[in-house]
């Protein structure tokens with residue numbers, strides 16, 4: 001019981017930071033509880049009961065059950081322990097608790113340590129869940145993990161699913177020697193001829209949705225940059241919470257070389273992270289950074305020797321994934337506030353509109369043609 005009271009008291013505090021759940025969210029959560037496939041256990045059921053009562057009726061207002069009425073007494077104690085917790089906060093806490101119990105349809109539970117569950121059956125983007133970590137892997141090593149149109153959509157979907165699953169965090173990494181060589185330049189050539197405007201519009205929509213999902217991702221988002229990163233695989237790093245890198249990684253944004261312009265909010269995040277002077281050299285002149293330089297400029301959290309990267313990073317991440325998930329999410333929402341997210345969405349929209357026009361430019365078409373005809377490489 002003491003544990004229950006401590007838990008609820010903690011939620012009083014956490015709840016003050018996040019009063020966001022609507023009545024509809026709450027009603028959905030109530031329905032979801034009834035559909036739970038597994039019994040969540042008595043402790044959780046008592047927490048749910050107390051939060052439900054507080055959310056719907058307010059502070060405990062019924063007499064204490066008799067000493068031998070054990071079950072009702074435990075329930076009453078839990079409700080009473082919520083004191084004057086506001087109804088909206090109780091509603092939010094109820095929704096949070098339910099969402100931590102319910103995996104979304106594709107998602108798995110956290111799973112037992114050591115068991116890995118594959119969540120998305122795609123060859124090019126592999127999504128697994130293990131030890132509280134949803135892992136999204138760029139898996140086209142023979143093409144340096146270049147990102148196809150389909151991969152953008154799969155990653156967007158995987159992130160949306162991961163935002164609701166029971167994992168504590170999501171980690172991106174690449175299979176093979178590259179993290180990712182960025183946008184697959186053949187995306188440009190798989191356009192039905194004569195329909196280039198439509199292609200550009202569709203590309204901008206896909207890109208915008210992709211980046212919006214990173215902006216809104218509610219849990220810690222970590223990149224393990226196992227090798228060189230190019231283009232959009234670099235710019236999205238500005239939207240991650242933590243970036244670990246191999247000392248073999250490099251960071252290259254050759255937008256001007258390709259007749260293109262920055263995306264993934266990097267025109268905003270990079271100057272903010274590293275200051276305009278350094279960001280300009282990367283984003284306008286395409287200066288490639290080593291891992292050490294990216295660390296010095298604040299884009300990378302820590303650099304590891306390539307030989308120990310995997311062992312060290314995954315041990316650390318598994319430990320982090322055991323931290324209380326709601327606390328981590330709430331900390332993230334304070335750091336990336338709603339006004340900041342609003343700003344990021346506006347920047348994303350503007351960058352996508354700019355790129356849509358750029359993709360139709362002679363500069364861009366010429367650069368892609370050169371790559372395709374094997375005349376140019378970065």
Ligand SMILES: CCCC/C=C/CC(=O)SCCNC(=O)CCNC(=O)[C@H](O)C(C)(C)COP(=O)(O)OP(=O)(O)OC[C@H]1O[C@@H](n2cnc3c(N)ncnc32)[C@H](O)[C@@H]1OP(=O)(O)O
Pocket residue numbers: 142143144146147152181182183184185186203204206207230231232233254255258260263371376377378
């Ligand atoms: C809708 C979304 C829009 C989002 C906009 C995003 C902007 C960007 O991301 S811009 C960055 C785009 N990326 C590039 O310009 C990189 C192009 N690739 C290269 O310059 C070189 O391949 C690279 C330096 C990465 C590696 O060179 P090498 O080590 O010499 O390897 P290969 O060139 O032999 O590569 C092996 C194989 O992979 C293919 N490849 C690699 N990267 C890409 C790519 N980005 N797009 C398409 N294909 C790529 C390369 O062609 C080789 O293929 P094969 O010849 O068939 O073996």
